[in-house]
Amino acid sequence: MKKTHNQSSEQLMLRAIELAQKAWGQTHNNPMVGALIVHQGSIVSEGYHQLSGSQHAEIMALEGFKENADKDTELFITLEPCSTPGRTGACTEAILNSGIKKVFVGTLDPNPHHAGKGLDFLKSKGIDVVSGILEADCRDLNILFNHWIVHKKPLCTLKMAVTLDGCLAASTGQSKWITGEKARTDVMRWRRLFPAIGATQSTVLNDNPQLTSRLNEKVFCPKRFIFNRRLKGIEDFEKYSVYNDAFKENTTLVYGEGSSKASIESLKQTGLDAWEVGESEDGLLFEDFLSRCAEASLCGIFIEPGAKLATHLIQNKIADYLFMYQSPKLLLDQKASSLGYERSSQRMDESINLSDIRRSDFGEDHLVRGFLKL
Amino acid sequence: MKKTHNQSSEQLMLRAIELAQKAWGQTHNNPMVGALIVHQGSIVSEGYHQLSGSQHAEIMALEGFKENADKDTELFITLEPCSTPGRTGACTEAILNSGIKKVFVGTLDPNPHHAGKGLDFLKSKGIDVVSGILEADCRDLNILFNHWIVHKKPLCTLKMAVTLDGCLAASTGQSKWITGEKARTDVMRWRRLFPAIGATQSTVLNDNPQLTSRLNEKVFCPKRFIFNRRLKGIEDFEKYSVYNDAFKENTTLVYGEGSSKASIESLKQTGLDAWEVGESEDGLLFEDFLSRCAEASLCGIFIEPGAKLATHLIQNKIADYLFMYQSPKLLLDQKASSLGYERSSQRMDESINLSDIRRSDFGEDHLVRGFLKL
Numbered sequence: 001m002k003k004t005h006n007q008s009s010e011q012l013m014l015r016a017i018e019l020a021q022k023a024w025g026q027t028h029n030n031p032m033v034g035a036l037i038v039h040q041g042s043i044v045s046e047g048y049h050q051l052s053g054s055q056h057a058e059i060m061a062l063e064g065f066k067e068n069a070d071k072d073t074e075l076f077i078t079l080e081p082c083s084t085p086g087r088t089g090a091c092t093e094a095i096l097n098s099g100i101k102k103v104f105v106g107t108l109d110p111n112p113h114h115a116g117k118g119l120d121f122l123k124s125k126g127i128d129v130v131s132g133i134l135e136a137d138c139r140d141l142n143i144l145f146n147h148w149i150v151h152k153k154p155l156c157t158l159k160m161a162v163t164l165d166g167c168l169a170a171s172t173g174q175s176k177w178i179t180g181e182k183a184r185t186d187v188m189r190w191r192r193l194f195p196a197i198g199a200t201q202s203t204v205l206n207d208n209p210q211l212t213s214r215l216n217e218k219v220f221c222p223k224r225f226i227f228n229r230r231l232k233g234i235e236d237f238e239k240y241s242v243y244n245d246a247f248k249e250n251t252t253l254v255y256g257e258g259s260s261k262a263s264i265e266s267l268k269q270t271g272l273d274a275w276e277v278g279e280s281e282d283g284l285l286f287e288d289f290l291s292r293c294a295e296a297s298l299c300g301i302f303i304e305p306g307a308k309l310a311t312h313l314i315q316n317k318i319a320d321y322l323f324m325y326q327s328p329k330l331l332l333d334q335k336a337s338s339l340g341y342e343r344s345s346q347r348m349d350e351s352i353n354l355s356d357i358r359r360s361d362f363g364e365d366h367l368v369r370g371f372l373k374l
Numbered sequence: 375m376k377k378t379h380n381q382s383s384e385q386l387m388l389r390a391i392e393l394a395q396k397a398w399g400q401t402h403n404n405p406m407v408g409a410l411i412v413h414q415g416s417i418v419s420e421g422y423h424q425l426s427g428s429q430h431a432e433i434m435a436l437e438g439f440k441e442n443a444d445k446d447t448e449l450f451i452t453l454e455p456c457s458t459p460g461r462t463g464a465c466t467e468a469i470l471n472s473g474i475k476k477v478f479v480g481t482l483d484p485n486p487h488h489a490g491k492g493l494d495f496l497k498s499k500g501i502d503v504v505s506g507i508l509e510a511d512c513r514d515l516n517i518l519f520n521h522w523i524v525h526k527k528p529l530c531t532l533k534m535a536v537t538l539d540g541c542l543a544a545s546t547g548q549s550k551w552i553t554g555e556k557a558r559t560d561v562m563r564w565r566r567l568f569p570a571i572g573a574t575q576s577t578v579l580n581d582n583p584q585l586t587s588r589l590n591e592k593v594f595c596p597k598r599f600i601f602n603r604r605l606k607g608i609e610d611f612e613k614y615s616v617y618n619d620a621f622k623e624n625t626t627l628v629y630g631e632g633s634s635k636a637s638i639e640s641l642k643q644t645g646l647d648a649w650e651v652g653e654s655e656d657g658l659l660f661e662d663f664l665s666r667c668a669e670a671s672l673c674g675i676f677i678e679p680g681a682k683l684a685t686h687l688i689q690n691k692i693a694d695y696l697f698m699y700q701s702p703k704l705l706l707d708q709k710a711s712s713l714g715y716e717r718s719s720q721r722m723d724e725s726i727n728l729s730d731i732r733r734s735d736f737g738e739d740h741l742v743r744g745f746l747k748l
Contacts, residue, residue, distance in 0.1 A: 341707065
């Protein structure tokens with residue numbers, strides 16, 4: 001076990017975050033949580049929540065802790081321990097029983113009905129509680145869970161790659177590649193996190209993407225939604241990866257209720273899974289689609305849209321979260337694909353701003369991500 | 375003086391860079407250089423090049439060094455010492471005479487005729503030389519000098535602020551403010567570095583900017599160039615800051631040779647400094663303008679252009695360097711001001727890429743900067 005001499009509480013919490021991330025994409029619709037115990041200057045036990053239904057991170061850490069807690073024994077947890085006995089029993093009770101007198105917590109329970117209650121319980125029992133250690137990082141660990149637990153809807157997330165001058169593709173439609181390999185590997189990481197991914201039929205026809213996560217030889221296929229309002233190209237569906245690969249059962253076509261009977265008949269013959277959703281003047285009613293995702297308990301969808309769909313979802317406040325990978329290049333092409341409508345006029349203070357902004361560099365590229373609305 | 379126990383050579387070089395930056399914007403057309411001497415585990419002397427013609431950084435550090443050099447005495451310099459006796463005598467000789475046997479250097483002399491010669495001389499005299507410590511940072515310290523010494527032309531630099539979707543202003547023309555206060559303070563810092571600044575007459579008419587550097591109550595006015603092809607608005611010039619403030623003598627109007635006699639006559643009556651330059655179909659011939667800047671020994675110009683001028687200067691490979699401040703907001707307006715022409719079609723590999731990329735965050739905003747061509 002690692003020595004903690006000279007390790008700050010931030011460094012120890014960072015280790016707890018690393019532990020939590022061992023279950024990256026595997027805990028839905030539960031949060032990722034990491035925990036560790038420091039005793040006599042060393043980390044003596046570590047734990048994380050491995051998958052929904054399995055033991056909580058702090059319980060795993062407590063079970064691995066074989067010494068007797070003394071006044072310097074410390075428990076670090078990325079998330080406030082639960083105070084209600086769920087499938088696994090209340091963690092606050094287990095902490096109390098462990099004899100540990102000092103607890104460091106990253107972030108509060110995002111459920112407003114529970115937030116702070118676990119900590120209040122521990123404090124009422126004489127336990128020294130320090131909360132807010134790497135708070136933003138611990139909260140960021142669970143962007144999907146935090147949204148789900150409050151709204152009971154999937155976090156509708158858009159991912160785009162863009163040049164410095166705002167182009168999503170060249171005027172020829174070509175977008176391979178705006179960003180370099182490192183940024184594209186990061187996309188694979190996020191595809192592994194989200195339980196569902198979305199793309200338009202145009203993307204399928206143009207790029208024939210796999211829409212899987214491919215990381216270190218490991219292939220993971222989230223639920224794949226293809227937005228195809230009028231069931232375009234349904235006759236030729238077998239030509240495309242998402243409809244014929246080993247994960248084809250993970251693919252669901254999303255089409256509009258106004259599609260022709262003939263198209264719907266063709267669809268039936270394909271045997272593909274499909275959802276019919278409502279329509280507005282602008283196209284598919286994404287509100288309908290997302291409600292259906294909620295019914296299917298999907299806590300997040302990672303949509304890789306074209307410019308038109310992205311503009312629609314942002315402007316209509318349907319999208320919750322944005323990943324924007326930025327490449328340090330310029331196309332200088334007014335006809336290149338970019339976000340936006342033909343508006344009449346607009347003031348600077350009418351812009352749509354990101355919040356809870358996180359930034360990372362991937363080689364020469366840069367990712368900015370954040371919430372599109374509070 | 376600071377103790378160096380446990381300080382790595384990178385940390386010591388970082389201190390030398392800080393020393394160099396004490397002369398930020400004051401050394402043209404010489405480089406900024408910092409130097410320090412470590413003796414018996416402490417920094418015992420520091421120096422920097424204060425202004426063109428004053429003593430070199432390493433000479434200042436050597437003069438402040440009052441002990442006897444022993445085998446552990448170390449000299450750190452951000453830039454290779456000169457080996458030719460200029461106005462101040464060759465620094466390599468002074469180092470040799472100091473008895474110091476160990477020299478750490480950040481980056482080589484950017485002049486290809488001199489690069490490496492100073493270090494070779496020191497090595498030939500038995501001095502232990504380590505070069506390349508924080509090389510990229512030390513090179514970045516002198517983007518203006520490095521360009522000037524090779525090309526004898528000013529580094530033509532563009533500064534823009536842009537939204538995530540590539541808008542430079544709302545469709546109303548409004549650009550106050552895309553970025554926040556911290557990013558705008560950083561712009562002030564760069565305006566203090568560059569000996570010259572440039573803007574269009576449209577910017578003067580719309581925003582009436584001061585085009586000065588205002589940092590901590592200190593106001594500095596670089597040479598200000600206003601690009602005004604047809605001497606538009608020359609009758610009303612006194613309404614605008616750049617033509618009537620305390621620094622108005624730093625303002626030079628740049629107009630086209632095709633301007634009307636009447637306009638040129640009006641210009642003469644203003645008493646303003648002005649340069650007449652050639653024209654092409656696209657507007658002012660910036661090549662002419664930059665040659666004239668070179669004759670005036672200006673090693674760099676910081677242009678704050680509109681979309682049209684920026685597109686022209688980038689596309690025609692006139693601009694050398696780009697500062698792009700990016701704000702995490704979206705306008706979603708196809709009519710908003712953005713870079714680019716109406717091109718016929720273009721492939722992704724025809725993009726213009728930045729090199730020697732540097733990134734910094736300013737509050738929620740982000741700066742990416744780099745060279746537009748090698």
